[in-house]
Amino acid sequence: MVNRHSVPPGIPGEETVNTSSNPTLEHVLQRRLTRRQALRAGVQWTGAGWLGSLGITGCAFSVEKPGPIAPVTLGFNTVSKSLTDSVAVPAGYSARVLYALGDPMADGIPDWTGTGVESGDSFTRRAGDHHDGMHYFGLNAKDRSDPESSGRGLLCINHEQITQVFLHAAVPDNTRPRTKDEVCKEMNAHGVSVVEICKNAQGRFEVVRTSVFNRRITPLTPMELRGPVRGSEYAITRFSPDASRVRGTLNNCAHGHTPWGTYLTCEENWAGYFKRGNDAAMRGSAGNTLLARYGLKPGTTGPAHRNWASVQGDDFERFNISLSGASGDGSDDFRNELNTFGYVVEIDPFNPASVPRKRTALGRMAHEGCWPARAVPGKPVVFYMGDDGRNEYLYKFVSSAPYDPADTGLDAGDKYLDRGTLYAARFHADGTGTWLALTHNANGLNRDHAAFPFTSQAAVLVATRLAADVAGATKMDRPEWAAVHPLTGEVYISLTHNHATHRPIDQLDAANPRAYEDAHTPRSGNLNGHIIRWREDHDDPTATAFRWDIYLFGARSDADLATVNLSGLNSDNDFSSPDGLWFDPRGLLWIQTDDSAYSDATNCMMLVGNPGRVGDGGRRRVSSAVSGASKTVTTYVGENATVANLRRFLVGPRGCEITGACMTPDARTLFVNIQHPGQDTAGVLLTQPTTYASHWPLSTDATAEASAGTARPRSATVVITKDDGGEIGV
Ligand code: FEO
Ligand code: CA
Ligand code: CA
Ligand code: CA
Numbered sequence: 240m241v242n243r244h245s246v247p248p249g250i251p252g253e254e255t256v257n258t259s260s261n262p263t264l265e266h267v268l269q270r271r272l273t274r275r276q277a278l279r280a281g282v283q284w285t286g287a288g289w290l291g292s293l294g295i296t297g298c299a300f301s302v303e304k305p306g307p308i309a310p311v312t313l314g315f316n317t318v319s320k321s322l323t324d325s326v327a328v329p330a331g332y333s334a335r336v337l338y339a340l341g342d343p344m345a346d347g348i349p350d351w352t353g354t355g356v357e358s359g360d361s362f363t364r365r366a367g368d369h370h371d372g373m374h375y376f377g378l379n380a381k382d383r384s385d386p387e388s389s390g391r392g393l394l395c396i397n398h399e400q401i402t403q404v405f406l407h408a409a410v411p412d413n414t415r416p417r418t419k420d421e422v423c424k425e426m427n428a429h430g431v432s433v434v435e436i437c438k439n440a441q442g443r444f445e446v447v448r449t450s451v452f453n454r455r456i457t458p459l460t461p462m463e464l465r466g467p468v469r470g471s472e473y474a475i476t477r478f479s480p481d482a483s484r485v486r487g488t489l490n491n492c493a494h495g496h497t498p499w500g501t502y503l504t505c506e507e508n509w510a511g512y513f514k515r516g517n518d519a520a521m522r523g524s525a526g527n528t529l530l531a532r533y534g535l536k537p538g539t540t541g542p543a544h545r546n547w548a549s550v551q552g553d554d555f556e557r558f559n560i561s562l563s564g565a566s567g568d569g570s571d572d573f574r575n576e577l578n579t580f581g582y583v584v585e586i587d588p589f590n591p592a593s594v595p596r597k598r599t600a601l602g603r604m605a606h607e608g609c610w611p612a613r614a615v616p617g618k619p620v621v622f623y624m625g626d627d628g629r630n631e632y633l634y635k636f637v638s639s640a641p642y643d644p645a646d647t648g649l650d651a652g653d654k655y656l657d658r659g660t661l662y663a664a665r666f667h668a669d670g671t672g673t674w675l676a677l678t679h680n681a682n683g684l685n686r687d688h689a690a691f692p693f694t695s696q697a698a699v700l701v702a703t704r705l706a707a708d709v710a711g712a713t714k715m716d717r718p719e720w721a722a723v724h725p726l727t728g729e730v731y732i733s734l735t736h737n738h739a740t741h742r743p744i745d746q747l748d749a750a751n752p753r754a755y756e757d758a759h760t761p762r763s764g765n766l767n768g769h770i771i772r773w774r775e776d777h778d779d780p781t782a783t784a785f786r787w788d789i790y791l792f793g794a795r796s797d798a799d800l801a802t803v804n805l806s807g808l809n810s811d812n813d814f815s816s817p818d819g820l821w822f823d824p825r826g827l828l829w830i831q832t833d834d835s836a837y838s839d840a841t842n843c844m845m846l847v848g849n850p851g852r853v854g855d856g857g858r859r860r861v862s863s864a865v866s867g868a869s870k871t872v873t874t875y876v877g878e879n880a881t882v883a884n885l886r887r888f889l890v891g892p893r894g895c896e897i898t899g900a901c902m903t904p905d906a907r908t909l910f911v912n913i914q915h916p917g918q919d920t921a922g923v924l925l926t927q928p929t930t931y932a933s934h935w936p937l938s939t940d941a942t943a944e945a946s947a948g949t950a951r952p953r954s955a956t957v958v959i960t961k962d963d964g965g966e967i968g969v
Contacts, residue, residue: 256534257630259708311825313849313886314969317811320841321890324938326913328889331962336936337436337910338396338446339955340405342366344434344453353951355408355925359423363455367398368406368428370912370954372494372608372720372819373899374502376588378435378452384500384589384647389903391437393452393588394910395502396899396956397491401428402918403545405951410925416549423459425545430457431491431504433588444908444958454591456504458487459554462584466599466657471697472568473578478553480570485579485597486554490543492627493608493720493819493898495583498620498642499651502586503598505606507627509580510534511541514548516561518574528691532704533603535560535577578701583609583624585652593649598656601636602677602703604628609636610721612780613728617641620655621780623730625718626704629741632712633664633721633732634703635674637781661703663712666750666787670858670875672773674783675710677703682710716742716751716765722820722828728780729853731772731790733817735833738764744868752874753792754863755803759839763865766836767793767803767815772877774853788853788875791830791885793817795837802862807879812886813837814846821900826850827968829888831911833896843897845889845911847968851878888968889959892916892935894952906966909959917952 315329326334338344341351345364351357357365373396377388404410406424411417435450447453462485468474474482492507510533519527519537527537535541548559557573564571581603587593601609604626612621620642624634638659646654662674675682677699684693684706691705692698699706716737723730737751742764744754750771756763773787794804796813808814819831828848856877863870878884891897891913899912917933928949937950961967 256532256628257704257708257714261708261711261714311827311849311969313827313847313883315886315888317882318844318887318890320810320813320844320887322840322842322893324892324916324933324935326889326891326935326957328959332959332967333962334889334957334959335443337444337956337958338366338370338394338432338434339936340366340368340428340953342446343448344432344446344455346448351953355406357424359420359425359427362424362427363457365455366432367430367455367457368402368954369398369400369914370956371397371399371492371898371914372504373397373901373910373912373956374494374496375901375903375910376496376500376502377904387904389905389907391435392903394432394434394436394901394956395494395504395586395588396432396434396912397494397504398429398432399490399492399507399914400543401425402915404925405953411545413544413546415546417546419550419555422545422547422550422555426458426487426547427455429491430455430460430488431502431586433502433586433591452588452591456488456586456595458489460487460595461485462487462595462597464579464599465596465653466601466700467696468578468599468603468700471695471701473697473701474575475569476557476573476575476579477564477571478557486557488584488595488597489580491584492606495609495611495622497585497652497655498611498614498644499646499648499655500587500589501649501652502588503609504584504586505608505624506580506582506584507605507607508543509605510577511543512545512547512558513577514540514544514559514561516559516563518562521562525691529702529705530577532702533577533581578603581606583656585649585656587649590648596649596652598652599697599700600657600659600661602634602661603701604631604634604703607719608721610723612723612730613725614642614644616644619659619781623721623723623732625721625732627717627719627735629717629737630714631704631718632707633715633718634707635662635664635780636660637662661700662783663707663710665711666713666748668749668873670749670786670788672785672787674785675707675712676783677706677710684709713748713750714742714746716768719818719833720820722822724826724828724850725822725824726826727774727852728778729772729774731770731820731822731828731850733770733820733830734765734768735816735818736765736768736793736836738762738766739865740764744863744865744870747863747870747872749872749874750787750789752789752861752863752872753803753805754865756865757795757798757836760836767795768817769793770817770820770830772850772853786853788856788877790850790877791817791848791880792876795840805859805861805876807881808885809880809882811882812846812880814844814887818896819845819898819900823902823906823968824904825906825969829900831897831900833898841890842893843891843895844887845897845900846885847888848885850884853877892938892952893933894919895933895935899956902967906968907960907964909967911957911959912954913957914954915952916954
């Protein structure tokens, strides 16, 4: 069975590279700048001198203040599970494509043809592929940040990966030297889009192609390395012998945003793009240990490696990280290039001339995303993160500097994100948990560690996974997105699934308690995933202890209630493999799936939950049995799902993942990403287009039905509105 993850099976996230012996065991809204503070900040941004008049005509946006927060109830009819090639939304709602693969984001760029003839360079001004994490930044009439603007904003959109075959006019041969144009197209289709969107005279959002804010950030965009790894031995390359600069960002999965108005894009399965020769004898023990822990063994290529290194020039040759130079430090080759990826990258969407900054203090891993706790003036700022690999860990970062709401832009990022404490989570069987500091000379992270001497904080951060192994973090069932409840501050994180080959039944624990078989899949284990949540002690995000339970278990609604369907899902809300999670400002939790375990019954989907609190359910003994082995563990399960507190809102087209969600502050426009429809058939011949599994979005456009039968599928951002103009979901 094909796993519809971002890249093919075999990516670092799809195999276990954690071989450690670790146990398997008051604000009413998310902190936002006030209108006065935003305007003050806007004055400062304008004062930077780069902002010109946008001259937008026909942009009929409004600035509408969000209403008061009150308890909400779900108010739409459930969408049924579906295998059709369309985006299904509740009755009374409409979904429309806003920004699809290849769409121009600048004047003068020709429209997408769907034949693969577009140049590689043109993708520096077109939408990239595989839309993923996304955030809406409101913009006012004076071109300044305005968190209350619902008619005009900047959308920051990650482009995690590519479906290679659909980008080109002919099927590429990755075993032969590649052409520069093909490789540039593939690289430029990755990264991030910053696009201005605005309501037109009909009240519908459009991309403003003339906007000076529009920008593509790609694997070729120069960036600064910041935090403790900057200047260290680990990041010396021919490009930057002083280890201060890096080139580009890769596999930008989910995202985050900061209280000071910047966007965070997170590097997930970056290791898969590289090639490594048989250089083990030259690397030394610690170097080999580090590379193995991040999934690149000697003499191997990653599963997303497309022979980019066959094109001449350092921009491309760096994707071969073999130790080939004579220097002792790597200043004459790209042996250390892999250490320049795996970070959270900060982007200022309001300053298109700014250089993005990689924030190494937040650790190096398969970063899924980076989401802020509620920010409190005078207290440290806190971010939650998941490392998406089987049996990897959950993390949080606590800044050294206390929060000052007057701060803005990337310089504020230097203040809060370059110094602080990174923690990994340990879940205990009694329903409590501990945050373990990954600090040099604490928790065993010293130079005496034989396999990888932790000689500095830079060493701890470059080898974050090894550090968390040593500190004793709990292996989890593939951490994906996190979300912080805006009313309670409790933190939710999806654990998308795991398999018994990676977590044998004797390694089930209270926080990862389930393994079972399913007649529809040849695998066994935690096939449908779960969503764990925790409450920090004293509701203080900087606390080093917490109490947890499991909010929701994915399952088929007809699965056994005692061992599999532990949350009591019914046909209105059953799902599998939770991935994207996002709380809207009203406290509704949007849950998105990236699934291949329930794909016999439904395409991927998005649901809306109205969660309670940690501890609203109770203790539960769960018995698992797989291949003749059995184990019973005690866990903590939230209150049962009902149609009142969890409902399916959307089902996507065939072969897609639903990922990325955000709203305008008035909650009347919802943006959602449809990622890689039809990916499962990407191996088919381009000369047989009728065999593509999906032709979306043309498949759902009535005016283009005739051509939909051969159209290439496209990832896209979709705009969802209620036909009566009302608030979404209620
Ligand atoms: Fe890119 Fe873990 O999803
Ligand atoms: Ca995907
Ligand atoms: Ca994901
Ligand atoms: Ca996923």
